Amino acid sequence: MKKQKHLHKHEKAVRDLKTAKGQIDAIIRMIEDDRYCIDISTQILAVISLLKKANTKVLKTHIETCIKEAINASEEKTVESKLEELEKTIEYMEKHM
Amino acid sequence: MKKQKHLHKHEKAVRDLKTAKGQIDAIIRMIEDDRYCIDISTQILAVISLLKKANTKVLKTHIETCIKEAINASEEKTVESKLEELEKTIEYMEKHM
Amino acid sequence: MKKQKHLHKHEKAVRDLKTAKGQIDAIIRMIEDDRYCIDISTQILAVISLLKKANTKVLKTHIETCIKEAINASEEKTVESKLEELEKTIEYMEKHM
Amino acid sequence: MKKQKHLHKHEKAVRDLKTAKGQIDAIIRMIEDDRYCIDISTQILAVISLLKKANTKVLKTHIETCIKEAINASEEKTVESKLEELEKTIEYMEKHM
Numbered sequence: 001m002k003k004q005k006h007l008h009k010h011e012k013a014v015r016d017l018k019t020a021k022g023q024i025d026a027i028i029r030m031i032e033d034d035r036y037c038i039d040i041s042t043q044i045l046a047v048i049s050l051l052k053k054a055n056t057k058v059l060k061t062h063i064e065t066c067i068k069e070a071i072n073a074s075e076e077k078t079v080e081s082k083l084e085e086l087e088k089t090i091e092y093m094e095k096h097m
Numbered sequence: 098m099k100k101q102k103h104l105h106k107h108e109k110a111v112r113d114l115k116t117a118k119g120q121i122d123a124i125i126r127m128i129e130d131d132r133y134c135i136d137i138s139t140q141i142l143a144v145i146s147l148l149k150k151a152n153t154k155v156l157k158t159h160i161e162t163c164i165k166e167a168i169n170a171s172e173e174k175t176v177e178s179k180l181e182e183l184e185k186t187i188e189y190m191e192k193h194m
Numbered sequence: 195m196k197k198q199k200h201l202h203k204h205e206k207a208v209r210d211l212k213t214a215k216g217q218i219d220a221i222i223r224m225i226e227d228d229r230y231c232i233d234i235s236t237q238i239l240a241v242i243s244l245l246k247k248a249n250t251k252v253l254k255t256h257i258e259t260c261i262k263e264a265i266n267a268s269e270e271k272t273v274e275s276k277l278e279e280l281e282k283t284i285e286y287m288e289k290h291m
Numbered sequence: 292m293k294k295q296k297h298l299h300k301h302e303k304a305v306r307d308l309k310t311a312k313g314q315i316d317a318i319i320r321m322i323e324d325d326r327y328c329i330d331i332s333t334q335i336l337a338v339i340s341l342l343k344k345a346n347t348k349v350l351k352t353h354i355e356t357c358i359k360e361a362i363n364a365s366e367e368k369t370v371e372s373k374l375e376e377l378e379k380t381i382e383y384m385e386k387h388m
Contacts, residue, residue: 010128010137017121017141024118031107031114037159038182040107044114044152045193048145052288055141060281062134071265071273079265085135087254090284094246096142097291149385157378168362168370176362184351187381191343194388204322204331211335215315218308225301231353232376234301238308238346239387242339249335256328279329290336 010061016054023047052097059089107158113151120144149194156186204255210248217241246291253283301352307345314338343388350380 007014027043067086070078104111124140164183167175221237261280264272318334358377361369 007129009131010134013137014125014128017125021118021121024114024121028111028114031111032104034106037107037155037163038186040110041152041155041159041186042189044148044155045189048148048152049193051141051145051148055138055145056285056288058134058138058141059284062138063277063281066134067277074268083257083261086280087257089135089138090253090287091250092139092142093284093287093291094250096146097287153382153385156381160374160378164374171365180354180358183377184354187350187384188347190381190384190388191347194384203325204328207331208319208322211315211319215312218312218315222305222308225305228300231301231349231357232380234304235346235349235353235380236383238342238349239383242342242346243387245335245339245342249332249339252328252332252335256332260328283329283332286333286336290340 009065010058013054013057013061016050016057020047020050020054023050055093059086062086106162107155110151110154110158113147113154117144117147117151120147152190156183159183203259204252207248207251207255210244210251214241214244214248217244249287253280256280300356301349304345304348304352307341307348311338311341311345314341346384350377353377 023043024047027040027047030040030043063086067079067082070082120140121144124137124144127137127140160183164176164179167179217237218241221234221241224234224237257280261273261276264276314334315338318331318338321331321334354377358370358373361373
């Protein structure tokens with residue numbers, strides 16, 4: 001039951017992740033069927049876009065749950081560290097997006 | 098047998114794709130286990146980087162096989178259209194990478 | 195005097211922005227001097243990386259000043275709207291980075 | 292005169308580069324005027340998108356001129372090295388876009 005509750009928290013991101021997995025399967029089949037390289041590239045780029053969306057959804061949920069909860073609970077140290085984490089994530093996005 | 102031959106052509110990209118699929122499975126399990134959002138984001142961004150590499154490998158193989166074959170066969174029209182496709186792919190990368 | 199104070203707030207980002215401007219000037223001169231296209235592309239991609247860094251610095255400063263100030267002042271509504279803005283910026287980064 | 296001819300070859304990319312320069316000036320003025328960080332970030336991300344477009348235009352022109360000329364002149368070695376360069380550029384894009 002607990003797993004369902006956690007999945008629910010990132011429900012939309014999980015949907016994107018599962019779709020991305022299915023698309024990767026389809027790309028591997030395209031390669032097996034010797035489909036044209038350019039079409040394969042186009043599909044990989046589409047999965048990249050989808051995963052970017054999943055990442056945005058995870059971070060939005062993070063801001064709306066973890067960060068807001070720490071702010072509302074006035075846990076200064078926790079808020080401080082969560083904001084620092086967010087800065088690092090934005091830096092990580094810069095390098096990986 | 099034919100499938101193996103085609104998989105061989107994009108062997109390195111297929112390896113990245115299969116790794117990416119495994120990583121996505123692991124991310125979904127992280128969410129089920131209520132792992133921290135920032136760690137989930139970091140993993141998604143790592144899969145994005147891996148898929149970018151897979152795309153680069155597919156395009157390199159395309160240049161080294163399809164495009165070179167058309168050039169060597171002096172099929173002017175085919176070369177023309179393959180170079181146009183490559184231009185479109187570079188444009189597509191601009192929007193999706 | 196006030197301008198200097200504001201520039202100071204985003205001092206590092208301003209330095210990157212001014213460097214990026216200088217690099218763009220240099221790229222235009224490369225084109226005037228008929229330098230090789232691939233070298234021109236490489237320079238443009240370097241400016242893109244630099245501007246991504248500048249953006250990260252602006253957002254870090256924003257989190258450390260505007261967002262922290264609102265949290266410390268317990269201005270609930272302001273905090274709420276600033277976190278929403280941050281979500282939108284992360285979404286905007288997804289599309290433009 | 293020669294400079295004009297070269298500028299003409301990358302005319303559209305030069306226009307984007309000059310626009311990007313002007314936008315960076317405007318961003319620095321925004322910072323001087325203590326404009327809101329999120330708006331500054333949005334403008335930087337817009338310049339990144341514009342520079343990505345400029346890069347695509349440079350590479351398209353490269354394919355349509357340098358690469359096609361080498362192919363038409365049947366300079367096998369030159370074609371080989373230009374295709375290799377293009378592969379490297381695609382790899383460079385993967386890391387910097």
